Amino acid sequence: MTIFLIRRLMQSFVVLLIMSLVVFAGVYAIGNPVDVLISPEATELQREQTIQQLGLDRPMWEQYLIFLKNIAEGKLGTSFVHNRPAITLILERFPATFELAFSALVIAVFLGIPLGLWAGLRADSFSGRSIISGSIILFSMPTFWVGLLMIIAFAINLNWLPTSGRGEVGTFLGIRSSLFTIDGLRHLVLPATNLALYPLALIIRLTASGTSETMSLDFMRSARAKGLHAPRIVFVHLLKNILIPIVTVIGLQFSVILAFAVVTESIFSWPGMGRLIIESINLLDRPVIVAYILVTILIFMLINLLVDVLYSFLDPRVRLEKM
């Protein structure tokens, strides 16, 4: 286990280094931030001074080395637009994104697994088929469109919920989150549901196919022959066996909605990290773009690591040393 973890961490380090180079080159190619930000009244001389001051006149490799040197000192750069450390900007917005992604995942898991089980166990019934076709619809509808429809229906026409934004933030056990206030929850319902649609469809389909596959296996027949109760068969023997692909997908989906909830966050004006990256790209705020991508890579790697560790608990055949 320890060897596995150490090897994983070293791999992660290499991936981070390579990605930083790729991102740096990409961002460098887009354009010069000063052209976007500088006021039209600035003279050519001021423009040059600004470029010099920000170190943008140096060749790319030199800028990259400076960037690496700063990282070694624990600095990820300062935002051009906000004049604050990029990492502060990202971490400041992390809680908002986390609570949104977390709520979305809770919705997806607690609706998706039961629905998937039902559809898998009753594959030929009307309800089972409806669930499967429903999940196809969920898959295929574009998130932003569903999001707008939800706003029009529930916020504008019915006026039940607020159209957008993050609500009041409450404190519980020292954690500040909008999950702890009614106003916060009201603001969360629509975006979280919107963000949950895709992972929900995925979990339904995975659970359903896993269920119908496993139910026909020999050990399930023996379990039934032994006279075990149906709930025990389904929730212990079946679930344990179909959970591995589901956990993988949940892990992957969690990192995806954490890092790239851009569409949902934009439509619902959710002050999360996804919007930060879009705004930073629009304004060519290079330090934030680079820092953001490195942070998301880190998140991906951590969650994947967690998933691998979880595997070994769910399936004793998996030995981490061999991975």
Next chain:
Amino acid sequence: MNRVLGLIVLIMSSVMSVWSFAADSELRVATPNDPSIDPHFLYVSTNAAYARHLYGKLVDLDGDGNVIPSLAVEWKNIDENNWELKLREGVKFHDGSDFDAKDVIASFERVPNVPNNPASYVSNTNMIESITEKDPHTIVITTKMPYALLLRRISGIGIIPSEIAETDTTEDFTSGKAAIGTGPYKFSEYVPGDRYVIERNEDFWGEKPAYEKVIFRIMPESASRMAALLGGDVDLLEGLPPATVETLEERDGFYVAQRPSSRTMWLFIDTHNEVSPFVRDNDGNAMDTNPLLDPKVREALSLAINRDAIVERVMGGLAEPANQIVADGWFSHSPNIPEASYDPERAKALLAEAGYPDGFQLTIHGPNDRYPNDEKVVQAIAQMLTRVGIKTEVATMPKSIYFGRMNEREFSLAFIGWDNGLTGSSLMSLSAAFHTRDKDAGEGSWNAGGYSNPEFDAAIEKAEGAFDMDEQEQSLIRAMDIMIAEDKAAVPLYTQFVITGAKDTVSYTPRVDEHFSAMAAKPAE
């Protein structure tokens, strides 16, 4: 089971039934822009607009673009280079400290020294040689050369307490610790990317604003802002897309506040390159000459464009045709230039005279995320040019790429809008966008067309050096006549309107410089 159901119903109903009623004294605004709380960091017009709420300036511009007293109550010229300003007495900062000459000097000194600043306010202060304190409420500003527009320039600089100006960083402003000014509103809360809340300064020296509290909801997505307005979550909407104006006006309870702004749109023409990068002959091959160097061709471009159609069909009536690059009614607007006419036949004839009876091929460039309807306007222009024989393709791109390339003179025909609000005249646009590029003199920094005419340059330099406003206006009119009427170096298009979506309960008067101002809002009667 029933108990669980009951609980769910209870939770749902309580969640749904908590309505968020806004108090009468609260104004909620949906805005696309995150503010910089630091008044001297990142000089873009939206930040200048936010700064007006918290920070007083020596003089300010009113909603029509006129200079009005603010922290300075009166001023006089000792001579052409020295201005004496009397400061308002008895003004207190939000932290209770007194305002005096030291704060002015320290604030102006801070402007060029904010670190890591890609857009400095220094263009508003670099004509100043020194500021001296005569007594705590009198200062003398000495300029490096006679500078008639000084008052307009210093209207861009927010005044903060000297102790803060000397030590505090942008971060301290963002956290609210240093966000102290003399303005009509006080800092209350800022959550980046989410909301910015300000409260009325009850000790404000001037007319107090109507609303006790203003909440800016930061929403870059225009569809979300619209939804928030229609759903009743906000009272005012900044940055309304013209395409949604009709939807809003048709609904009960909303209206669109509008007025012509100080931003005029035009096309840069490549009058510089011997071979223009995006001009091709009719077979699509590169040409060895640049037809745009011929004034007849440039005139044909202008005659081919139906400005009324752009205003009516693309802009939905929310613009006015322009015949020069400052709008009618503004200082330095030239009366000598005839209305821009639409005459495709004459355009074709001019092309034939210039030796292009069958026209040529061209690509027009424009941004697609900078001005209202920018992409559609460019497309419409391309169609109109094609109709007179200049087969025009369209290329649009995000502003983050567009303006850099434009300024490197990589385009043949490029769309741009210029806000003349700060100088209230054509001075800035003419000197920055049409004077021959000269780095050391600070001229022509946005001359993307490469226009260069010594006679024009002389007129601009005369205007810049003129201390007498009439003399300045005459020089500017002369320059505009040379550039537009004689040389046809740019194609003026239209002056856009500033539009704000509003609920009927709020009465809002937009400012001509497109700055949003909570002070311009009051409850409707």
